[in-house]
Ligand SMILES: Nc1ncnc2c1ncn2[C@@H]1O[C@H](COP(=O)(O)OP(=O)(O)OP(=O)(O)O)[C@@H](O)[C@H]1O
């Protein structure tokens with residue numbers, strides 16, 4: 001098999017903007033921001049549990065494979081584990097139990113750990129549901145719609161393009177090396193060759209970024225990204241505002257009514 | 260037939276004239292020395308030359324991506340000396356890069372093809388219309404909603420071509436356009452290019468393709484361009 005950098009798909013699972021039955025990305029970004037902010041100010045377990053119950057099904061409803069979802073969530077929960085290993089033993093004044101070696105477990109620490117666990121998992125689910133299904137282009141456009149300066153959204157887009165090229169080059173070079181009997185890894189003996197390989201990838205991607213820049217300028221690009229081709233569909237905006245609005249109201253009501 | 264040369268005799272200035280072009284990459288020996296030719300409106304010229312002869316570099320110089328150490332590129336008789344001139348050349352001359360992977364950078368095919376018309380000030384609806392016409396002309400209208408990352412090599416080439424046609428250039432610089440195309444797509448490309456009214460300067464190592472498309476030939480050798488006599492069938496054998 002020949003390894004050709006130009007035929008290797010850069011991003012096999014890329015999706016195209018504008019698929020039906022969805023919420024407008026700008027509303028998504030704004031909604032996520034507002035809801036996350038509200039969530040960070042909640043103090044009751046009820047509200048946090050409600051938020052998790054609402055957000056947990058979202059990645060699955062968006063059609064993400066459950067393996068991916070669980071994998072990413074597990075990774076995020078490594079931090080949660082750290083919380084459980086420290087907070088219950090250090091935070092609070094009212095011990096509820098004593099472990100061997102006289103280690104006291106405090107009620108306040110337990111509650112706080114549970115609260116953080118619920119909140120973090122809620123944010124993880126929301127983030128997965130949005131970021132994993134929205135393309136960088138959609139996100140950039142959403143940010144532009146929300147008034148983020150062009151220069152920043154452009155930077156985001158070009159960084160993403162560059163990361164793609166970088167990853168594609170790395171894979172191509174690794175394949176080419178593997179075909180000639182070299183398996184890239186971090187073992188000490190192979191380290192010099194691996195470093196040379198990575199350097200090559202970096203240089204190559206730099207050249208490629210230059211070429212992409214040239215291609216953009218050749219087609220009249222002068223620094224300002226053109227406006228989105230399609231105006232946001234009204235129902236996508238309305239749907240988003242209603243969904244996020246209801247979720248937010250629910251959160252506030254429960255936070256208020258919770259014992 | 261008007262054959263291109265440095266001192267064209269026709270009264271109308273040629274669409275594109277390259278005169279006394281010199282260029283060397285930093286720290287390298289001279290790559291182009293006194294390259295000199297012209298391209299008339301509607302003329303289709305093949306540019307022949309060995310690997311590393313400097314053909315792609317010449318295209319970079321024409322479109323202002325590189326600056327020559329001496330010599331000029333003139334569009335409709337006006338030498339390109341300012342940024343505005345360079346912008347005019349880029350608008351008038353569409354450049355199909357040797358590696359089409361580097362030419363595509365938007366998310367969807369339609370967005371990518373509409374990129375140039377949008378940059379040249381068309382409102383989104385009209386840019387979409389232009390892009391769709393260009394995709395239609397290249398026979399790839401069905402790809403419009405696909406992601407550019409999920410295209411085959413040949414499809415990428417055609418999308419890149421559509422992206423250039425959408426800006427309605429007067430001339431095309433095609434750098435190895437048949438690279439990676441299968442026989443059918445290659446024939447389709449020949450058919451498409453035949454119907455286009457634009458002037459073309461085509462680099463290719465695919466001689467039958469050049470023969471099918473071009474009416475004249477330039478050769479780039481030792482940094483200089485020379486006009487070759489019209490190609491004859493027996494020369495291909
Ligand atoms: N950025 C660069 N810096 C230094 N040297 C370069 C650079 N780009 C190209 N060259 C060198 O300039 C020479 C001409 O390159 P160019 O790409 O123009 O050749 P070409 O005629 O298009 O070849 P091919 O038919 O293989 O595409 C080559 O020797 C190449 O190594």
Ligand SMILES: [Mg+2]
Pocket residue numbers: 314315316357434
């Ligand atoms: Mg070349």
